[in-house]
Structure formats: structure tokens, C-alpha cells
Amino acid sequence: MLTEAPPKLIGAVAKKSGLPVKTIRYYDEIGLLKTAGRTEGGYRVFAGDVFTRLGFIRRAQSLGLTLAEVKEFLEVHDQGDLPCSHIQVKLEEKLIEIEEKIQQLQLLRQELSGLLTGWQSTVAKTDEAICPIIES
Amino acid sequence: MLTEAPPKLIGAVAKKSGLPVKTIRYYDEIGLLKTAGRTEGGYRVFAGDVFTRLGFIRRAQSLGLTLAEVKEFLEVHDQGDLPCSHIQVKLEEKLIEIEEKIQQLQLLRQELSGLLTGWQSTVAKTDEAICPIIES
DNA sequence: CTTGACTCTCTAGACGACTGGAGGGTTTAG
DNA sequence: CTAAACCCTCCAGTCGTCTAGAGAGTCAAG
Numbered sequence: 001m002l003t004e005a006p007p008k009l010i011g012a013v014a015k016k017s018g019l020p021v022k023t024i025r026y027y028d029e030i031g032l033l034k035t036a037g038r039t040e041g042g043y044r045v046f047a048g049d050v051f052t053r054l055g056f057i058r059r060a061q062s063l064g065l066t067l068a069e070v071k072e073f074l075e076v077h078d079q080g081d082l083p084c085s086h087i088q089v090k091l092e093e094k095l096i097e098i099e100e101k102i103q104q105l106q107l108l109r110q111e112l113s114g115l116l117t118g119w120q121s122t123v124a125k126t127d128e129a130i131c132p133i134i135e136s
Numbered sequence: 137m138l139t140e141a142p143p144k145l146i147g148a149v150a151k152k153s154g155l156p157v158k159t160i161r162y163y164d165e166i167g168l169l170k171t172a173g174r175t176e177g178g179y180r181v182f183a184g185d186v187f188t189r190l191g192f193i194r195r196a197q198s199l200g201l202t203l204a205e206v207k208e209f210l211e212v213h214d215q216g217d218l219p220c221s222h223i224q225v226k227l228e229e230k231l232i233e234i235e236e237k238i239q240q241l242q243l244l245r246q247e248l249s250g251l252l253t254g255w256q257s258t259v260a261k262t263d264e265a266i267c268p269i270i271e272s
Numbered sequence: 273c274t275t276g277a278c279t280c281t282c283t284a285g286a287c288g289a290c291t292g293g294a295g296g297g298t299t300t301a302g
Numbered sequence: 303c304t305a306a307a308c309c310c311t312c313c314a315g316t317c318g319t320c321t322a323g324a325g326a327g328t329c330a331a332g
Contacts, residue, residue, distance in 0.1 A: 011308065021309090022291055030289095041298045043309055056247065059240050064200035067289070076251050091252050095245060102241045104195050109234050111192065115212050116227055147278065157279090158321055166319095177328045179279055203319075273332100280327065290316085297310065302303100 007045040017054045024054075032057060032071055034078060063101065069094070143181040153190045160190075168193060168207055170214060199237065205230070 014021045027033050028044060036047040053074070060070045073094075076087060150157045163169050164180060172183040189210070196206045209230075212223060 009309075020291080023289090025310090026290060039298090039309095041309075042311095043298075060244055061289095062200055063237060063241055063244060064198055073248065073251065088252065091248060095248055095252070098241055098245050098248065101199060102238055102245070105199055105234055105238045105241065108196055108199060109231060109238070112209065112227060112231055112234065115209065116224065116231070145279075156321080159319090161280090162320060175279095175328085177279075178281095179328075197319095275330105275332090277330090278328080280325100282324090284322085284324105286321075287319090289318095292313100292315075294312090294314105295310100297308105299306100299308075301306085 007039060007043075008048070008050065009039075010044050010046070013046050013050055013054075017051055019054060019058075027054075027057065027067075030067060030071070032067065032074060034074075063098075143175060143179075144184070144186065145175075146180050146182070149182050149186055149190075153187055155190060155194075163190075163193065163203075166203060166207070168203065168210060170210075 010021050010024055013019075014024055017024070024033070025044075028035055033046070033050065033053065035044045037045055039045055056074070057067070057070050060073070061067065072087075072090070076091065146157050146160055149155075150160055153160070160169070161180075164171055169182070169186065169189065171180045173181055175181055192210070193203070193206050196209070197203065208223075208226070212227065
């Protein structure tokens with residue numbers, strides 16, 4: 001019972017991934033998606049792994065990586081068997097950057113939770129609190 | 137032997153922090169810096185904690201926070217004794233986000249180092265490697 | 273008092289990452 | 303065959319984060 005997988009069109013991908021159609025087209029335009037070709041009518045057809053890919057993109061992006069950087073990684077992934085030391089070094093550098101980021105995030109967390117506990121102690125002191133600044 | 141601290145002008149801050157003068161002015165403009173007033177001639181004068189502040193800004197920013205978010209945190213810090221639950225909740229949410237980010241970074245690290253080890257095994261297999269794609 | 277380094281404001285431009293809309297082709301249900 | 307729901311390209315606009323330059327004021331050294 002093997003039925004032909006129906007071609008995933010951009011609308012379906014958008015709905016399932018939660019991203020706007022426009023954004024997906026944009027990602028495709030700048031070469032992040034390696035679309036699985038087009039239909040006869042010229043519609044983009046996407047492979048099954050597009051969701052993994054989109055997930056990766058969004059995750060990386062939300063962590064401060066640019067789409068250009070993301071693209072590099074994806075290219076490495078796509079032609080995975082090209083261990084040129086040039087790119088390998090670049091990847092290793094990126095990994096170090098990421099580890100630094102993790103540490104920075106942990107520091108930031110400390111700082112913010114410092115704000116919070118500072119507050120809490122203030123709350124304890126003042127026993128009641130009203131916020132005089134509510135903007136928007 | 138208490139001498140008056142000399143007023144830190146923007147150029148000195150730029151030099152010491154490594155940021156361009158323009159950027160610092162920009163940060164001031166959007167309210168990130170709470171400059172310690174101006175000289176008679178209209179020059180910005182910065183307090184000693186400006187470097188801590190700039191450090192915080194850059195760190196947070198490099199982790200994907202917007203300057204608007206950074207600004208919120210700094211405002212909390214500046215008027216630290218306002219434990220209004222509205223903002224407190226916001227901060228807690230941010231903390232959770234940050235913890236998620238840490239996890240995502242760890243995932244990303246895994247993925248990237250997966251690329252790397254994938255490579256390494258390929259290297260082991262092919263024993264020699266040349267990179268056919270050197271762009272720029 | 274002049275010169276040079278520094279500062280100011282203001283306006284405009286750049287770049288990344290979208291987002292909206294016009295104008296038009298494709299596909300499918302009735 | 304037509305209408306609705308998709309999809310396409312192309313072009314322009316937006317938002318955030320700077321960055322460049324013009325024109326002008328400030329300040330310390332000589």
C-alpha cells in the first residue's frame with residue numbers, strides 16, 4: 001500500500017510550520033530551503049524534511065545567528081561529505097562561539113534573576129507593592 | 137586624597153568599551169544609558185557604571201534580545217525598588233525564555249558538532265580531503 | 273586668539289529580515 | 303466554463319540597528 005506522497009505546497013508547509021507563506025518564500029529565495037523542484041505550473045514543492053529545516057533555522061535564528069550563518073551550516077549539512085578544513089575550522093569556531101553564548105546566557109540569567117530576587121527582598125521589606133509605571 | 141572624578145566624555149567611553157561613538161550616542165538616544173547629564177557645553181557625561189551597562193547590553197543583544205527588551209531590564213534595574221507584579225511576571229517569563237534558549241543552544245551545539253563528527257568520520261573514510269567549494 | 277581635537281544635532285543611507293500589494297497564472301470543484 | 307482558492311513574480315515599504323556626513327559649537331594648548 002505505497003501511495004505517492006502528495007507534493008507539499010507552500011501553503012501546507014506554512015500551515016504546519018506556523019510560518020507565513022511569505023517568509024518561506026523568502027527563505028527559499030535566499031537559498032535556505034533547497035526546494036524539491038516545482039510542479040508543471042511552477043509551484044514550489046517541498047521535501048519532507050522541510051519542517052526539520054525550518055525548525056533548525058528558527059532555532060538558530062532566535063539564538064542570534066544570522067540567516068547567512070544558518071545557510072552555511074545547511075550547506076555543510078546538504079553536501080555533508082566535504083570535510084574541507086577551511087569550513088571545518090569555521091564550524092569549530094562557531095561551536096566555540098556557541099559555548100560562549102551558553103555561558104553568557106547563564107550569566108544573563110543570573111543577572112536577571114538577581115533583579116527578581118532584589119525585588120523580592122524589596123517586596124519583603126515593603127510588604128505591599130504598587131507599580132507606578134505601566135506603559136502601554 | 138579624594139580628587140574629583142574627571143567627567144567621562146563619549147570619546148573616552150568609546151575607546152575603553154570598544155564601541156563606536158555613534159553607537160553610544162544611539163544607545164543614549166533610545167534611552168539605554170541614562171547619561172549623567174551634560175557639561176555646560178552640552179557634552180554627554182557618563183557615570184562610571186556605563187561600562188557595565190554597555191557590557192550588559194552587548195551581551196544580551198548578542199544572545200538575540202532586542203534593544204527594546206534590554207531597555208526594559210535596564211529600567212527595572214534603575215528603579216530597582218518597584219516590584220510591581222506586572223513587570224515581575226514579565227521578567228519571570230523572560231527568565232524562562234532564557235532557560236529555553238540555553239537548552240536550544242545546547243541542542244544547536246549538538247547538531248553542529250554532529251556535522252563536525254560526521255565530517256570527521258568521512259575524513260577517516262576518505263583519508264584525504266579537498267574542498268571543492270571555496271566561495272569568497 | 274587661533275588651531276585642532278573633540279563634541280553636538282540633524283538628515284539620510286545601509287543592511288538584514290521580513291511584509292504587503294498589484295497583477296497575473298494554475299488547479300479543482302461544481 | 304467559471305469561480306474560488308491557491309500559487310507565482312516583482313517591487314516597494316517597514317522595522318530595528320546602526321553608520322556616514324554636513325554644518326556648527328566647545329575646549330585646551332600654544
